[in-house]
Amino acid sequence: MNGSRSLLLAGAGFMVASAAWSHGYVSNPPSRSILCKEGGNSGCGAVQYEPQSLEYTSGWPTGGPADGKIASANNASFGNLDEQTSTRWKKTSVKAGVTPITWTFTANHATRNFRYYITRADWNPNVKLSRASFESTPFCTHDGGGKQPPKVLTHNCSLPARSGYQIILAVWEVSDTVNSFYNTLDIVYDGNPPPVTWAAKGTIYPSVDLSAGDKVSTRVFGAAGELAQYKTQISIANVNDGLRNNWAYNLASRINAEQTVLRAGQKAADGSISPAYGQNEVYVRSDSGLERVEIQVDKAPAGNVDLLVSGLSSEYTIPASGPLSISLNVTAVGELDVAATLLDAAGTNKGQATAALNNSGQTLVVPVNQPAAGTYSMVVKGTPRAGGTVLQKTYAVTLKAGGGTSPSYDYVFPNGLASYKGGTKVLASNGKVYECKPFPYEGWCRVWSSSNNAYEPGVGANWQDAWIAR
Template sequence: MIQLRLPHHSLFKLLVASSMMLLMAVVMLLFSDRAFAHGWVDSPSSRAYLCFLKQNKNCEDAGYNRNNLEALKGFPQAGPADGKIASANGKYPELDQQSATRWSKVPMTAGMKTFTWTLTAAHVTSSWKYYMTKQNWDQNAPLSRASFDLTPFCSVNYGGKKPPSTYSDTCNVPSRTGYQVILAVWEVADTANAFYNVIDVNFGGDSSDTQPPTAPTGLSASNVAATSVSLAWNASSDNVGVSGYKIYNGSTLIAAVSGSTLNYNVAGLTSNTSYTFTVRAEDAAGNVSSASNAVTVTTPSVPVDNEAPTAPTGLHVMGTPTSSSVHLMWSASTDNVGVTGYRVYRGTTLVTTVSGTTLEYTVTGLTPDTSYTFTVRAVDAAGNVSADSNAVNAKTASGPAVAAWAPNTAYTVGTLVTYNGKTYECRQAHTSLVGWEPSNAASLWLLK
């Protein structure tokens, strides 16, 4: 009988541990796309939120997607890799740029401080945790676990409850001096994911800012329609500077804009409904003003509309198709009330819907050296749909052969595959398994 003998007991332990880690990684990756919750630290303003407010520069994409900084939970044992903590494992790599002067800093003092999250899609929650850099961390090196005190200075067990759309924790911030970074972690209860926000702060003694801006004045409403209204107000003033304005319907936060923006178009309202709006100003330290004057409006009823828009005309291909895309353009439709959108079709398949003021669209994810037929239809607010535009035929250019996705195949970053008639690019090296099809694994594949 042949006996299998391991040379060292430690090797056996290493093999078992490696197998368990691999199994855990597979399970977590399978469920990593299930967290539909989204949110960001609104006050004191996170790095990504200050990108949105244009206080931080050259990071507009991260600011626009500030509610999507999501990675595997379990920090510090798991979670984003060192060097990718600020970007939630590389989603928006510009956030990982790190130097003593790269980012705007929020004034901070030790003691009790309220941290407020804005949640655009609340989700059952395990915990909220807050970490801070060590006093003498390297401000010019990428953020890593070595940068932080890995014991959270504030930890709130939320017990699997669903938080409100605006959620706050009041925490005792430890004493520091100079530039520090706070890492706020929102752990979702029923998925493998968490949301990671970094906050750049400055413990500067006399430079701390505790004075809120003045309340906005002159809030007014105009262009009141069945589903929208335009708001405008006068600027607030602040001893340091206004970083943004928050718009409320009653007590519900509905939007936030930059400190240089003095108007907002509220969309998605219900017809024949009363709304009361107010606006509050905020500075970079998280100080919030009292409310502006209130404005109450009642949206009108939607008129009965049974008339469809006219069919779009003049649909044509702009330029030369690439191996994977075709640029379409058409002439506007007319409607007795108003065109609200255009639907672009590839054959009988709806590709996308664009706004009623958009008269062009680039169809992507196509197969090289392939003929396609496109049409466009107009739609109005009542859901009336026009007849088809003229049909236009286009053939994509020849390109490198793209293989169909297959299970049990090793893929490297940048590899292109096709699946169900669409082209995807590999975002993370892996060996595919059944269930990891490109349409099911957005963390692994990017639709082209």
């Protein structure tokens, strides 16, 4: 316990020290904070003297400032910035399309990336800002490459179609501290927005009848991976609900009722999209940043038998030399013989891992035989030892060509957890290798459980406090 307290204090001291020498703000369109300094905004409090100091821990949107404290970057001294009504702050007129966004740095710190988020089309401007106010996928990103930017830096970003008052959240993530800078930009769209268009990005195929207890859900993906907030799910209550045309219609109807940037159904000549009994296309708004939609059917387990899968990424990079392995976590409810098999588009077995489990979990590492760029399927099957229906779950996996040599590792995370120390290398669930930071940070490397994965390498919200990507 005492060691944990010392480690926490050391991390806190590191964060405070970093705040003194890395600063910047968005100067065009002017951020809320710089307008406080220049007189465009009034009643701002202390931030008018430090518009460059809106700094807090990285990790947005899963981490970062708390809801209701986003504009102030969780800094009580700058709390006036968190006031939020439709008339409180001066706004800058913009148009949809290519828009320059300029940062001015008072200390141009080495940079990991810049990300820009915009409020959802249905946000409430009279409620304090929260994660629900913003789209979870950035509409613009720029890699910093770990280098210091010039004192003034402009990004040309494609601003999504909107109307009226909106807010841009600009995030500058520095590379050798745990912090980011958070700037809010109050903007108002000039003139009528471009018409909203819809693009088909997935299909609901009514291929089989389902049984009571089965579930059907959408899996929605953007550039950064799967986006859980756009998931829609229905449960099959009876035989009639499970008829293939009926559940397809019910899922399409539920998507239309729950989502604002997704529509499901068949498109009419006038462009309207309505649910149908049968096959339905899933459409996404052109300004949403969403890239594809998959449909997942989860069969109700027979009796008390179930198969749970986690830790599988949707995309992996092929090293220029060295092997490629894909790891995933499987948990058996009951006694199951589990097999994870990677199949290419032609159905060829490219790698397999197996385990015999009895109400337990294990990390499976699937070695990929002669990997090539393309789309694959990871098929995970659980065969009940007592007999009965084989459980199967299938996930789309993309392999991309890359460079560099695949680094070696000491453990497949979280195996050997108690022995982790500075320099220990592990293969994480995303298929990448991470090295445990030396003292005083190595203690975080051993902090993990199935219910607390904040420091899980490459996955947890605070993994960079403990690990270095290799």
